[in-house]
Amino acid sequence: MPEKIKKNALTKFATKKIRIRLLNWTSIRRLIREKLLMKYIFAILLAIPLSVSSQDFYSKQKLDSITSAIDAVFAERLFKDSKVGFIAKSLRSGQILYEKNSETLLSSASCMKLVTTAAALDRWGSNYQFRTGFYTDGNFSKGIVDSNLYVKGYGDPYFTSEILLRTVYHLKAMGLSEIKGNIIADESYLQDTPNAETNDRAYSAFGSALGFNFNSVAIYVQPGQKIGDSALVFTEPISSLFRIINYAKTTDSSESVGISNYSVSAKYDHEKITLSVYGSIGMGQPETVIYKRINNPAMYVGTIIKEAFELYGIHVRGRVIAGITPENVKTIADPPSYDLSYIIAGINKWSNNYAATQLLMIMGAQEFGPPGTDEKGIRAMKPFLEKVGIRRQEIAIVDGSGLDVGNKITPAALVRLLEYMHRDFSSPEYLSSFSIAGVDGTERKRFNKNGGPSKRSRLKIGYLHGYSGLAGYIENKQGDRIAFCLLTNGFPKGYYESVKYLEDKICTILSNY
Numbered sequence: 001m002p003e004k005i006k007k008n009a010l011t012k013f014a015t016k017k018i019r020i021r022l023l024n025w026t027s028i029r030r031l032i033r034e035k036l037l038m039k040y041i042f043a044i045l046l047a048i049p050l051s052v053s054s055q056d057f058y059s060k061q062k063l064d065s066i067t068s069a070i071d072a073v074f075a076e077r078l079f080k081d082s083k084v085g086f087i088a089k090s091l092r093s094g095q096i097l098y099e100k101n102s103e104t105l106l107s108s109a110s111c112m113k114l115v116t117t118a119a120a121l122d123r124w125g126s127n128y129q130f131r132t133g134f135y136t137d138g139n140f141s142k143g144i145v146d147s148n149l150y151v152k153g154y155g156d157p158y159f160t161s162e163i164l165l166r167t168v169y170h171l172k173a174m175g176l177s178e179i180k181g182n183i184i185a186d187e188s189y190l191q192d193t194p195n196a197e198t199n200d201r202a203y204s205a206f207g208s209a210l211g212f213n214f215n216s217v218a219i220y221v222q223p224g225q226k227i228g229d230s231a232l233v234f235t236e237p238i239s240s241l242f243r244i245i246n247y248a249k250t251t252d253s254s255e256s257v258g259i260s261n262y263s264v265s266a267k268y269d270h271e272k273i274t275l276s277v278y279g280s281i282g283m284g285q286p287e288t289v290i291y292k293r294i295n296n297p298a299m300y301v302g303t304i305i306k307e308a309f310e311l312y313g314i315h316v317r318g319r320v321i322a323g324i325t326p327e328n329v330k331t332i333a334d335p336p337s338y339d340l341s342y343i344i345a346g347i348n349k350w351s352n353n354y355a356a357t358q359l360l361m362i363m364g365a366q367e368f369g370p371p372g373t374d375e376k377g378i379r380a381m382k383p384f385l386e387k388v389g390i391r392r393q394e395i396a397i398v399d400g401s402g403l404d405v406g407n408k409i410t411p412a413a414l415v416r417l418l419e420y421m422h423r424d425f426s427s428p429e430y431l432s433s434f435s436i437a438g439v440d441g442t443e444r445k446r447f448n449k450n451g452g453p454s455k456r457s458r459l460k461i462g463y464l465h466g467y468s469g470l471a472g473y474i475e476n477k478q479g480d481r482i483a484f485c486l487l488t489n490g491f492p493k494g495y496y497e498s499v500k501y502l503e504d505k506i507c508t509i510l511s512n513y
Contacts, residue, residue, distance in 0.1 A: 057093035057480070062513060069509045070098050078498055082491040085411040088484040088510055091422055091473075097482065097510065102412040105396065106487040109462025110351045111414065111469035112402030115395070117344040117433060118421050119384045120359045126341040126429040130156035130362070132210070134167070135329035138181065148181035148318070149332070150325040151305055153210025154189050155362040155372065156337040157355035158346070159301075160213050161237055164308055167335040172312045176332075179309065182318030185210055185302035186325045190361045190372040192297070193399075202291030204403065207357035209372075212301040213237065214354045215294045219264050219275055222287045224250040231281050241303050245276040250283055264290050298322040341429040348433040348460055349441030353401035360400030374399050388420045402462055402469075411485040414471055418483040422473070434458035434472050437507075452504050453511035466490055468499045474510050482510050 058066075074084065087102035089095070131154055138147025153159070190209035202216035213236075222232040231248035264277050275292070294300045302320035309316050337343070347355045357374075364376025378397045385395065394413035398404040421430045435441030438454030442461055447454035453474050462469030471485040486506060488499055 057090060058095050058097065058513070063095070063097065066097050066509065066513055070506055073502055073505050073509070074100060076502055078491060078495060079488070079502060082499075083489040084487070086484070086486045086506070087411045087415050088482050089415050089419065091419060091481040091483055093480075097513075099412070102415075103394075103410050105394070105408045105410055106489050107405050107464070107467045107469075108402055108407050108409045108414070108487060109405075109464045109467050109469045110353075110402040111460055111462040111471045111485070111487070112397065112407040112409065113347055113351065113356045113400070113462075114414065114460050114471060115381075115385075115397070115409070115417060116356050116359055116400040117347055118388075118417055118430060119363065119381045120340060120344060121421075121426045121430055122384050122387075122424070123363060123380075124340055126339060126426055128340040129336040129338070130154055130158075131334045131336055132156050132159050132163075133325070133331065134171075134333040134335075135325055136181075136332055137326055137329050140176070140330065140332055143175040143177040145176065145179045145181070145332070148184050149179050149316075150184045150186055150323075150329060151210065151302065152186040152189065152325045153208070153301070155209050155211075155358045155365070157211070157214075157352075157358040158338045158343055159211060163335050163337065164212070164305065167333050168305075168308045168312050168314070170335075171333055172314060176314055178314065179316045179318070183302050183306050183316060183320045184323040184325070185298040185305075185320065186323060187298045188324055189365055189370045190358075193357060193361065193374060200292050200295075202293050203351075203353050205293040205354040206295065206297055207354060207361055208297040210301050211297050211354070211358070212294075212304055214352065215297050215300070216291045216354075217242065217273070217275075217294060218289050218291050219277070220287055220289050221248060221277065221281055223281050223283050223285055226250065227252055227283055231277065233275075233277050235275070237304055239304055239307055241271075241273050241300065243272045243274045245274060247279075248277045249280050251280040252283060264292060341433070344429070345433040349435045351442055351461070353403050356401040357399055388417050390416060403464075405464055405467060409487075411471075411487055414485040415483045418471065418473065418485070422481070422483065431458055431473065434460055447504060447507075452508040456511060457507060462487075463496065465493060468496060468503070470503045470507075474507055476511050476513050478513070484510065 073079070083106060085101040085104045085106045087099040088097040090097060133152040133154070135150040135152065136145050136147055137150070138145060187208050187210040190207065193207040202214065205215040208215060218236040220234050220236065224230055224232060227250055229250045230246055231250055233244055233246045233248065235242050264275060299320060299322065306316050306320050343355060346352050360374060360377035361372035363380040365372025367380035368376045377400065381397070390413045394410045396406060396408040398406040421427060435443035435458070436455060437443045437446040437457040437459055438448050443459045446459070457472060457474040459470060459472040466489070468488045468491070474482045474484065476482060486503055491499055
């Protein structure tokens with residue numbers, strides 16, 4: 001009898017093509033009695049493909065080949081004259097495929113968003129939704145709010161035209177026809193945080209508790225009906241806030257040689273935002289859009305909300321002012337945002353600075369009380385960083401977006417984060433937030449011409465003048481996923497495309513093994 005059990009165990013479970021069946025307690029006791037349980041377990045372990053955990057998945061010869069190829073790229077003068085840190089690690093075997101200055105603290109640019117979004121997923125989960133509160137200190141009866149309407153923001157990064165119009169439509173359906181008081185915009189939950197950049201570009205939009213459309217305005221420019229006509233200019237959202245001064249003209253398309261030549265400047269006062277459009281647009285050119293940031297988010301949101309009410313026939317007697325929501329107010333509406341998984345996809349695929357800034361400050365407000373600040377958010381992230389295994393000396397966070405050059409991390413620490421998130425339950429949402437090279441996001445055109453790992457890499461880029469970052473996951477020809485981080489600091493102005501070319505060469509090398 002013992003020989004028969006032994007034979008069954010070793011023949012059924014010692015091959016790769018096995019079907020493991022669950023043992024009941026009677027079978028386990030029988031194996032213990034016959035002293036064959038350990039042999040049974042050992043037979044199962046033998047059946048697991050060695051490639052899953054083998055430290056020799058990449059032979060020394062193959063590692064030497066990878067090293068030689070990447071060494072040649074780093075020997076390029078542009079890399080030699082810059083500060084460079086790099087590490088690539090197999091997620092199957094855990095082997096380091098290549099590293100160079102991987103423990104050096106370097107500016108990360110927008111690669112810092114990978115840290116912010118990972119911490120947000122860990123804290124809230126992929127289905128978490130932010131809210132914006134519509135309250136009154138009076139009564140809502142017979143279609144009339146007889147006092148003020150307070151709109152309090154809690155930092156929703158994606159409070160957009162769609163959510164606002166849906167909310168107003170909902171209130172209209174509830175019978176709301178008139179608001180007798182003022183609309184009071186409350187942005188006290190977070191501290192307004194101007195980003196490091198001082199221009200009026202939308203990528204440097206202010207963080208605020210009450211924001212709208214990423215605290216930016218879209219200016220659309222179209223050619224007129226004939227040559228010499230003024231260009232057609234309009235905004236999204238349409239609002240009385242905007243005063244448009246249009247100097248742009250429609251020209252012969254041959255004069256533009258396929259290029260729309262124009263510029264937009266923005267000036268702000270307490271009541272109006274003046275948008276001046278200059279230059280020309282060719283007759284045959286498609287509609288073009290340019291985005292500008294909003295410098296007074298509370299008044300911007302309040303005005304847009306008031307005009308949305310009026311669009312739906314809801315009369316507002318009062319005016320828009322900034323203020324604080326009192327206690328004991330009644331809730332009129334509290335529209336939810338998009339799920340967090342959708343929000344972080346926008347952050348990582350399109351490098352949305354505003355939304356990343358919001359997440360960090362909201363963490364701070366929830367953990368340490370309002371107003372949320374960058375500093376509170378950084379403290380709130382510490383337990384997560386410790387769980388990942390990122391030491392204090394390996395990271396320096398200034399903001400959630402990476403827009404400040406003071407945001408720094410070591411490549412080794414960032415790859416440790418990528419490795420941790422790859423194992424985490426939220427891995428699908430995290431990985432899907434990256435730009436797929438050659439498909440979508442900021443990297444939708446990457447590798448399309450040079451034969452690199454298009455559609456086989458999920459990437460996050462970072463760029464500031466003189467600073468470049470590239471991190472993410474690459475799947476090589478053997479089906480192994482490689483986590484990597486490449487940070488380049490201090491390259492000359494005008495050489496970013498050259499840096500990208502060298503980055504692409506390294507990614508291609510990793511994908512070919």
